[in-house]
Amino acid sequence: MNILQIGLGPLGLKIANFIAERPGLTTSAAVDKNPNLFGKDLGELAGGKPSGVAVASSISAAVVKNKPDVAVLTTVSDMASITPQIEEILAHGIPIVSTCEELSFPWEAASELAMRIDAAAKAAGVAVLGTGINPGFLMDALPTFLTAVCQDVKTVTVKRYQNAQFRRIPFQKKIGAGLALEQFEHKKQDGSLRHVGLTQSMQLIARRMGWKLDKTEDIISPVVAKNEIVTDAMTIPAGYATGVRQIGNGYVNGVVKIKLEFQASIGEPESYDEVIIDGTPRIQSKIAGGVNGDVATCAITLNAIPQVLRSTPGLKTMVDVAPVSFYS
Amino acid sequence: MNILQIGLGPLGLKIANFIAERPGLTTSAAVDKNPNLFGKDLGELAGGKPSGVAVASSISAAVVKNKPDVAVLTTVSDMASITPQIEEILAHGIPIVSTCEELSFPWEAASELAMRIDAAAKAAGVAVLGTGINPGFLMDALPTFLTAVCQDVKTVTVKRYQNAQFRRIPFQKKIGAGLALEQFEHKKQDGSLRHVGLTQSMQLIARRMGWKLDKTEDIISPVVAKNEIVTDAMTIPAGYATGVRQIGNGYVNGVVKIKLEFQASIGEPESYDEVIIDGTPRIQSKIAGGVNGDVATCAITLNAIPQVLRSTPGLKTMVDVAPVSFYS
Numbered sequence: 014m015n016i017l018q019i020g021l022g023p024l025g026l027k028i029a030n031f032i033a034e035r036p037g038l039t040t041s042a043a044v045d046k047n048p049n050l051f052g053k054d055l056g057e058l059a060g061g062k063p064s065g066v067a068v069a070s071s072i073s074a075a076v077v078k079n080k081p082d083v084a085v086l087t088t089v090s091d092m093a094s095i096t097p098q099i100e101e102i103l104a105h106g107i108p109i110v111s112t113c114e115e116l117s118f119p120w121e122a123a124s125e126l127a128m129r130i131d132a133a134a135k136a137a138g139v140a141v142l143g144t145g146i147n148p149g150f151l152m153d154a155l156p157t158f159l160t161a162v163c164q165d166v167k168t169v170t171v172k173r174y175q176n177a178q179f180r181r182i183p184f185q186k187k188i189g190a191g192l193a194l195e196q197f198e199h200k201k202q203d204g205s206l207r208h209v210g211l212t213q214s215m216q217l218i219a220r221r222m223g224w225k226l227d228k229t230e231d232i233i234s235p236v237v238a239k240n241e242i243v244t245d246a247m248t249i250p251a252g253y254a255t256g257v258r259q260i261g262n263g264y265v266n267g268v269v270k271i272k273l274e275f276q277a278s279i280g281e282p283e284s285y286d287e288v289i290i291d292g293t294p295r296i297q298s299k300i301a302g303g304v305n306g307d308v309a310t311c312a313i314t315l316n317a318i319p320q321v322l323r324s325t326p327g328l329k330t331m332v333d334v335a336p337v338s339f340y341s
Numbered sequence: 342m343n344i345l346q347i348g349l350g351p352l353g354l355k356i357a358n359f360i361a362e363r364p365g366l367t368t369s370a371a372v373d374k375n376p377n378l379f380g381k382d383l384g385e386l387a388g389g390k391p392s393g394v395a396v397a398s399s400i401s402a403a404v405v406k407n408k409p410d411v412a413v414l415t416t417v418s419d420m421a422s423i424t425p426q427i428e429e430i431l432a433h434g435i436p437i438v439s440t441c442e443e444l445s446f447p448w449e450a451a452s453e454l455a456m457r458i459d460a461a462a463k464a465a466g467v468a469v470l471g472t473g474i475n476p477g478f479l480m481d482a483l484p485t486f487l488t489a490v491c492q493d494v495k496t497v498t499v500k501r502y503q504n505a506q507f508r509r510i511p512f513q514k515k516i517g518a519g520l521a522l523e524q525f526e527h528k529k530q531d532g533s534l535r536h537v538g539l540t541q542s543m544q545l546i547a548r549r550m551g552w553k554l555d556k557t558e559d560i561i562s563p564v565v566a567k568n569e570i571v572t573d574a575m576t577i578p579a580g581y582a583t584g585v586r587q588i589g590n591g592y593v594n595g596v597v598k599i600k601l602e603f604q605a606s607i608g609e610p611e612s613y614d615e616v617i618i619d620g621t622p623r624i625q626s627k628i629a630g631g632v633n634g635d636v637a638t639c640a641i642t643l644n645a646i647p648q649v650l651r652s653t654p655g656l657k658t659m660v661d662v663a664p665v666s667f668y669s
Contacts, residue, residue: 034492034493150489150490154486154664155486157664158482158483158486158664158665158666159483160644160666160667161640161641161644161645161665161666162474162632162637162640162641162644163640163667164359164362164363164639164643164667221667221668222666222667222669223669224669292667294633294636294637295630297628297630298626298627298628298629299626299629300624301625301627302623302625304490304622304624308490308492308621309491311492312489312490312492313489313490316488316489316490316491317489325653331664332666334663335662335663335664336659336663336664337489338485338488338550339488339489339491339492339494339550339620340549340550340551341493341550341551341552
């Protein structure tokens with residue numbers, strides 16, 4: 014399986030390493046818009062052995078020798094920016110798996126762009142899928158699948174709690190750990206603390222349950238240190254932020270039917286991913302320790318490829334293609 | 342949605358009740374081979390209000406007025422018996438959802454019959470799906486889906502433990518509770534204690550992981566009372582069976598890569614359904630309290646209908662159609 018990797022940020026490079034680990038998968042071409050990367054060896058950029066794949070400056074240049082079987086697109090998070098990139102790839106007739114968060118379920122928030130991509134994918138005769146661990150799995154596809162055993166569903170609640178104490182320092186900074194509350198508020202206002210995808214996850218669940226959401230909320234607040242916390246990387250005084258709490262509420266007829274809780278902080282007592290379905294029967298499913306987002310996002314992107322290749326053409330979500338799984 | 346219900350045993354009648362509860366679903370026709378049921382009202386047979394649907398003696402008679410959108414087939418557990426029934430339904434061009442255990446993954450143990458059904462379904466232009474809670478979900482489709490987040494999978498273990506203390510007496514009898522060990526052995530030999538499906542579940546997982554199973558085992562043993570157990574329904578002396586333990590082992594190159602543990606007994610300390618994936622990352626996912634098989638089997642059968650109707654034609658498994666979910 015020959016893969017065209019587009020976007021060589023930290024995620025794209027990690028995916029390149031994951032591909033190198035897996036028999037049967039090969040990165041046959043790589044593209045990034047950063048001129049400093051043009052011509053450099055992908056394997057070396059990713060911190061590994063030389064791969065013989067030189068970074069190309071455009072998709073046309075990358076596919077000139079061999080047409081890849083699939084493109085892995087890890088560039089941007091929003092539909093407005095990803096759509097022309099997808100259209101360019103589809104012009105070459107290449108199916109796409111992308112980690113673009115808003116692509117995971119664009120049918121409500123960006124329905125016109127979604128229809129444009131869907132039409133282009135159908136014209137090209139291939140499928141396009143937005144995936145990832147969150148959005149894409151833990152807070153949408155997995156809880157949706159768990160409702161398969163239910164004769165009735167009243168509410169869906171998903172909780173993703175992570176202790177960031179032993180995570181990478183960039184992750185700790187990303188969740189606002191160590192910030193004074195006014196700094197936290199400032200970063201919240203400029204959007205840099207925001208995890209993209211809660212709204213998409215709620216809309217995917219609602220679509221499948223047959224619920225019409227009349228309102229969604231996406232609320233960010235700090236987790237605040239009660240006492241001073243000292244880690245290898247930082248000291249957090251009492252009253253400062255240890256991390257972020259982000260809540261998604263999906264309302265149907267004025268009542269919260271979908272509740273997504275994402276909380277990542279230093280000193281969080283327990284890491285876990287939990288789905289609670291208030292229904293018949295009631296389902297409470299918990300992944301102890303939680304799922305590491307970095308590893309899982311790369312893995313699910315690669316694992317999705319066979320189902321994208323088997324899919325009917327068009328823009329798909331994780332509940333439109335057959336259940337994704339590991340394969341060897 | 343008009344449903345043709347074929348097979349009016351306890352499961353078929355319970356499904357009829359579940360259909361009656363759900364807006365948008367209607368049992369438009371019902372068939373059973375038992376002459377005592379011919380002409381009787383389905384709703385009354387199911388213990389509810391009259392439905393206006395009289396039990397027909399044949400599929401041809403049942404569909405003469407209106408062609409149903411889908412057939413729900415709850416008759417037998419084995420491929421040899423279900424195949425001609427499926428072929429008869431397909432001759433009318435009707436898609437099928439069945440609870441037949443061996444149909445959940447027939448591609449190894451009954452590959453010729455599977456190919457026959459697949460060809461007939463394609464000729465009819467509709468899909469045929471074997472589903473259920475176990476096999477069909479808890480021990481195969483769900484663990485397979487959970488591997489989506491893994492870069493590597495070494496082993497898959499699934500544990501289904503149930504305390505039968507508060508279950509229906511027929512269920513307690515079915516699992517051998519209260520039997521002397523020689524009686525248990527006798528019932529084990531005559532096959533009446535056996536839960537059908539562990540082998541199919543292992544084969545489904547292996548197929549998706551890309552593993553070639555060189556051997557599967559399906560081992561039944563009694564759970565034995567250490568002390569006397571007194572319930573509303575029975576007294577179990579020490580040394581007698583409180584229930585059944587059934588283990589599925591799937592070997593790849595002589596090593597167990599798939600382990601399925603099903604244990605149902607009176608006095609079982611904890612009821613739960615657990616999936617443990619030894620991989621990168623390691624995943625341990627547990628449904629506390631477990632999933633009630635009676636409710637869930639009926640629910641998942643109805644919930645599968647939309648994905649069967651959307652599917653490409655042919656014989657499908659629960660990991661070939663898009664993820665099944667509740668809908669309203």
